[in-house]
Amino acid sequence: MTELSALARGLSAPRGFVNAGMAVPAPGAIHLVGGIPAPEALPVAAMASASAALWSDPVAATASLQYSPAPGSAVLRSWIAEREGVDPARIVITNGGMHGLMLAVLTVVDRDATVAVDDPVFPGFLWALEITTRRILPVPVDDEGLDVDHLAARLAAGERIAAAYTVPTFHNPAQATLSAQRRHALVALADRYGFHVILDDPYRELRFAGTDPGTAMLHASDRTIHVNSFTKTLGPGLRLGWLVLPDHLVDPVVRLRNRLDVHTGAVTQALVERLVTSGDGWYDRLIRDAVALYRERAAVLRDHLPDSLETRAPDGGLFLWARLTDDRLDPADVFRRAAAAGVVYQPGEFFAADPKQPGRSARYLRFAYGDRTPAELYEAARRLARAI
Structure with missing residues (x-):
């Protein structure tokens, strides 16, 4: 054996x-039990129409059965970049959110390094983290999200971390949204101590009350890796997501995925691209x-x-x-x-x-x-x- x-x-x-x-x-x-989208909210009919349109177009259908660029479809990346408020060059398409987390961990966390994590935490991130390390620094989550003051105190006392992980919007499981003040403070800590911040943000679109603190201050930092996906909006079966990366991490992430999955499926990208870029606010x-x-x-x-x-x-x-x-x-x-x-x-x-x-x-x-x-x-x- x-x-x-x-x-x-x-x-x-x-x-x-x-x-x-x-x-x-x-x-x-x-x-x-699970953070599963409502069946009534999934775009079954729209997906069927987009699929029929794709396969009835020989040129587009043939292209979608070929290899995709490692960062993903240029059109889809541009659409995502516009919504994120960043340059399309900073977007890398992934095979869902967990894939994005894995790419982030493998890119910035050395073996046996320490990573600060939410407490309570989304268990899936700990599974991803096991690929490189089991050394974690639990940081409490309260009504304003990750307790950045607690993290700052631990760092001031000598703790050193390679990365900090949090779910910044509608936290899983604790519901909290990281306040604007704490977003600024977390980025400032990352700059001061030289670690990266991994932001797992699949619920951001699902706001039905309150005020969005925004992502501009997070995207402006060269220390943040933003992980998102279409899982909670278009459906987890698509396995389609994206990373918003600082410029200096784009090439390392692309080189890494060239040694793993090569690229996200071009057919899935083509279908979603047809839906979201229709121009009618769909x-x-x-x-x-x-x-x-x-x-x-x-x-x-x-x-x-x-x-x-x-x-x-x-x-x-x-x-x-x-x-x-x-x-x-x-x-x-x-x-x-x-x-x-x-x-x-x-x-x-x-x-x-x-x-x-x-x-x-x-x-x-x-x-x-x-x-x-x-x-x-x-x-x-x-x-x-x-x-x-």
Whole structure:
């Protein structure tokens, strides 16, 4: 038998996305588990029309079956660059958000370097990080996002990091949006201490309340890597995303992907390019309609949760981060009872940056509402109340 590489042997088993060992859901359980787009929000008909148009055009169809430039389609990059407010030369098309995170990690994080991460954290980033390092510096997330003052204090005390990772808009799982003040402060810290900032931003378009702090101050820095995708808007099945890179990282990222996947599929790029560059505002209408769905769903779930769960009204995104306020209630017991009552969610402990020290996360529950109907969300809240 061929031995596995040390890397393959060392990869951890994924935690979260419902550990089947924790509970057995009742038949017909309502799953509030993943950040999945609403089926009604996905552009099925538009995608079918774009596909038919592509394959009926012999020249375009033939071109889409050929190799793509490693940075991606020039037209699609230009469209993204206009929305991001940057030069198209700074855009690299990726195979979804996780691919973008992997490229970022492999480009700026040396083996066994330390990386500051959100706490609570999106577990997928920790999986990506294992390719180069397991050394992390957990940084608390509060209502204004990553606690930059905490990070600054650790750096002042002598801690050194290769990168800092955060979800700056509608944080997964904690809902928070990194404030404008903290965005400026984080970039200033990166400049001072010489690390890169990896910004994972797939929920940014899904705003239904509040004010957008903007990305201009982030894009202006030569220390930031912005990771985004069409996953939450056009659908995760496309595996299509992009990086906004500082000029000095574009060539290293392209050289790296030449040794990995070479380029993103030209057919997928061609289909999306036809949709978003139609010139009639199609993409913005798609987003507006999706946001209306998520606004309603978030409100239905939050308004009917039991009083023992404390939440903040989300400004956007796909998650509620609910705190179990009654100290007499054990979160693990609540999870088991909820599953038996027919509702499944993500326990907060799954999002602790250090699983051995879940801290505040242990008393939180993450509810994902994007792909559940208002009726299902109302019923889920009712079942939760009964379980608690």
